[in-house]
Amino acid sequence: MPVATQKFYLTTPIYYVNARPHIGHAYTTIVADVIARRHRLLGHETFFLTGTDEHGQKIERSANAAGIPPTEFADEVSASFRALWDRMGITYDDFLRTTEPRHKAGVQRLFKLLQDRGYIYLSTYTGQYCVSDEAYVDGPGGVRCPDCGRVTETVSESNYYFKLSAFQQPLIDQIESSDTSAQISIQPESRRNEVLSFLRSGLKDLSISRTSFKWGIPVPGDEAHVVYVWLDALANYMTAIGYGSDDPADVAKFERFWPADLHLVGKEIIRFHCVYWPAFLMAAGLPLPKAVTAHGWLLFEESKMSKSRGNIVRAETILDGFGEQVYARQFPESTKVERDLFASDVLRYFLLREIPFGQDGGFSFGALIQRYNSDLANGYGNLVSRTLKLIEQSCSGEIPERHASVHTGDETGLRLLFPVDDGMSPYDFRVDAISTTSIFADCVARSEFSIALGEVWSYIAKLDGFVTRYAPWKLTSSLVADDAVRLNAILYTAAESIRIITALLYPVLPEATAKVWSQLGLGDIGEAAREGRLRDLSWGGLEPGTKLGPLAPIFPRADKGLAQTMNDMEQSNAPTASRLSNELTSAAPDTASDPTHPAAPPRTSAIGEAHPITQVAGSGALTTERELSPSHTEARASGLFATRASAQPMPIAPVSTEVAPGAAASAQITIDEFAKVELRVARVLVAERIPKADKLLRLEVDLGYERRQILSGIAEWYTPEELVGRKIVVITNLAPRKMRGLESHGMLLAASSGENGRPALATFAETDAIEVGARLK
Numbered sequence: 001m002p003v004a005t006q007k008f009y010l011t012t013p014i015y016y017v018n019a020r021p022h023i024g025h026a027y028t029t030i031v032a033d034v035i036a037r038r039h040r041l042l043g044h045e046t047f048f049l050t051g052t053d054e055h056g057q058k059i060e061r062s063a064n065a066a067g068i069p070p071t072e073f074a075d076e077v078s079a080s081f082r083a084l085w086d087r088m089g090i091t092y093d094d095f096l097r098t099t100e101p102r103h104k105a106g107v108q109r110l111f112k113l114l115q116d117r118g119y120i121y122l123s124t125y126t127g128q129y130c131v132s133d134e135a136y137v138d139g140p141g142g143v144r145c146p147d148c149g150r151v152t153e154t155v156s157e158s159n160y161y162f163k164l165s166a167f168q169q170p171l172i173d174q175i176e177s178s179d180t181s182a183q184i185s186i187q188p189e190s191r192r193n194e195v196l197s198f199l200r201s202g203l204k205d206l207s208i209s210r211t212s213f214k215w216g217i218p219v220p221g222d223e224a225h226v227v228y229v230w231l232d233a234l235a236n237y238m239t240a241i242g243y244g245s246d247d248p249a250d251v252a253k254f255e256r257f258w259p260a261d262l263h264l265v266g267k268e269i270i271r272f273h274c275v276y277w278p279a280f281l282m283a284a285g286l287p288l289p290k291a292v293t294a295h296g297w298l299l300f301e302e303s304k305m306s307k308s309r310g311n312i313v314r315a316e317t318i319l320d321g322f323g324e325q326v327y328a329r330q331f332p333e334s335t336k337v338e339r340d341l342f343a344s345d346v347l348r349y350f351l352l353r354e355i356p357f358g359q360d361g362g363f364s365f366g367a368l369i370q371r372y373n374s375d376l377a378n379g380y381g382n383l384v385s386r387t388l389k390l391i392e393q394s395c396s397g398e399i400p401e402r403h404a405s406v407h408t409g410d411e412t413g414l415r416l417l418f419p420v421d422d423g424m425s426p427y428d429f430r431v432d433a434i435s436t437t438s439i440f441a442d443c444v445a446r447s448e449f450s451i452a453l454g455e456v457w458s459y460i461a462k463l464d465g466f467v468t469r470y471a472p473w474k475l476t477s478s479l480v481a482d483d484a485v486r487l488n489a490i491l492y493t494a495a496e497s498i499r500i501i502t503a504l505l506y507p508v509l510p511e512a513t514a515k516v517w518s519q520l521g522l523g524d525i526g527e528a529a530r531e532g533r534l535r536d537l538s539w540g541g542l543e544p545g546t547k548l549g550p551l552a553p554i555f556p557r558a559d560k561g562l563a564q565t566m567n568d569m570e571q572s573n574a575p576t577a578s579r580l581s582n583e584l585t586s587a588a589p590d591t592a593s594d595p596t597h598p599a600a601p602p603r604t605s606a607i608g609e610a611h612p613i614t615q616v617a618g619s620g621a622l623t624t625e626r627e628l629s630p631s632h633t634e635a636r637a638s639g640l641f642a643t644r645a646s647a648q649p650m651p652i653a654p655v656s657t658e659v660a661p662g663a664a665a666s667a668q669i670t671i672d673e674f675a676k677v678e679l680r681v682a683r684v685l686v687a688e689r690i691p692k693a694d695k696l697l698r699l700e701v702d703l704g705y706e707r708r709q710i711l712s713g714i715a716e717w718y719t720p721e722e723l724v725g726r727k728i729v730v731i732t733n734l735a736p737r738k739m740r741g742l743e744s745h746g747m748l749l750a751a752s753s754g755e756n757g758r759p760a761l762a763t764f765a766e767t768d769a770i771e772v773g774a775r776l777k
């Protein structure tokens, strides 16, 4: 094993545990894994850290809403992140949880150090706070968070402050320093500019403790305060490698690895990493990270994939879809681990190839399958399979002789064998392999993964054209003496090119390249990486006479229908009500509200059937009766959200829910049955139209303990402006449903009247002394 002279310490953001992972999180982790594998094969002593961010108001509220203690809540979600990374073969070296004692010790030490160095003082904060981003926001009460657009909350607390304002100029100097070894490199350039303009607009001191809730790390010496969650979270990059411990092994580890060489982050958290974090470190007298690189967002159906929007794709859907429908069909005897790792490669390749790094990129199952078939099955996979089969058939399964002149660079002998001088001789592939290797390395070093892969695929296409042009299969039985030499030159060129491409692709496609490597007769690719054999890729490394390993398809073709299958899987994986904020279990069909479901109770014209809203509104049991339609005796209660899996909005008035005088007697429910329906007062924070859906509005409502997205078919009757700020009634315990790729987490209560079923939302007046979140019963 080569002696590691250089270290490389790389981190992902630590993920919030308010919801289980989706492919947006997987994107960051995959990119980090690719970078870590690349550095390891370059011989660097690499440390790759990931983990979960478990404290703060947002997690506390999610746990409260789920009715379980935050520790238990965090345990479950954190485990779901770790389990996914393990399933995907992510090679993290440590997984830090901010609830671990080692982290708490380090955070408290850092806080104390900042205090001792005079950068912390006690004052009162009155201002706005965005719970979703855990960020302080400038502006008047009710102002929206500039990052996520949500309405902020007013906070008035006695807090510890950090003297951030003292670091404005030092930070600018650091970022602009001409001494590149002292500089924090911020990539891409646009993000660096964003940070600089934020800094130039002035820095105010930052509140770094909270007193209005308990779920956090206590401030040392003043336990009424918990440490601000971003200070807590950012410190993970140091506590994971020993900061806060006096154990000599931890001290040595910290000295070896700090500062981080790269913090990889999503673009929305660049400010925390390029302003707050370096300022804390400067104040503590600690070295600053060398680089922060931000990637863009993964979009699904044109908006950022996120739990609150409900437009989420899970990595598990792709692992199951490709693992079961593609790999297991070809290899029924394969293990689950093999299937998962095969599918994980598919996702890795797609994300890195499809999205120009740094930009936002759309995800679709169709594009995933298209890329897989064209680039992996037909491109790389087909090239490997036809080349190795030919070697098996015509060279007794051994790597043939290389043509001396390719090796020495003397073209003359080759020109006689390959007279067409158009850049397609074996000699040209040697030259191309050298330039592809160097372009690939440069691009990966600049995080330009898509360009790097594009370069390799141009080489693959050219090599494929070469094999097709010289048709080696026609030479196998030729009696012409030169043809045997030509055949060997072609097959050696193809096999050696495949070796080089495979070595380059190893960090991106670890599982597939391992198979190709062993089919080439080269043994274990992981061992080759550790021994530095994937690093020096000079032409001719493949020894003639090497015996090929057993051959098998690498990338079986995927059916186009798989896109629909995965779409369906994703829909049915949509989370249903569970204790973890509707997040952790897979969906049970919402039989009561989906009339198309075979298990749905029959809908009749009687009002007392399974539709709970009918019963509630029709019974006049609500205190909001005066807010209903004036002719409320004729009113019909409306479930104003689409419940069908087909994503078609449900008619505003559900079938036959008309309240006829006396009808209530026809089917009564018990008080216990009614109690199952959770109705709460909510305030509309956001209301907006959904592109290409005339009837639907997307609402975000505040339930006091959490914020929810609800889709409602009221766009024909209400403008978004009319709704924002209203106090309405929401049915909160309906299973979530997806429409237009968005999830709806509840239903609004309204009466509908007239032939068109015009809805009137049940609304509380501002003068009603009723809290948001209050239950109606």
Ligand code: MSP
Residues within 6 Å of the ligand: 012, 013, 014, 015, 016, 023, 024, 025, 027, 028, 053, 233, 234, 235, 265, 266, 267, 268, 269, 296, 297, 298, 299, 304, 305, 306
């Ligand atoms: N807990 C903070 C980070 C603290 S780091 C000291 C946080 N967590 S997060 O779970 O909300 O997001 C973490 C990261 O997940 C983002 O920065 C980004 O890297 C990734 N992504 C989450 N959603 C994403 C997309 N839709 N698209 C791409 N990446 C996304 O912020």
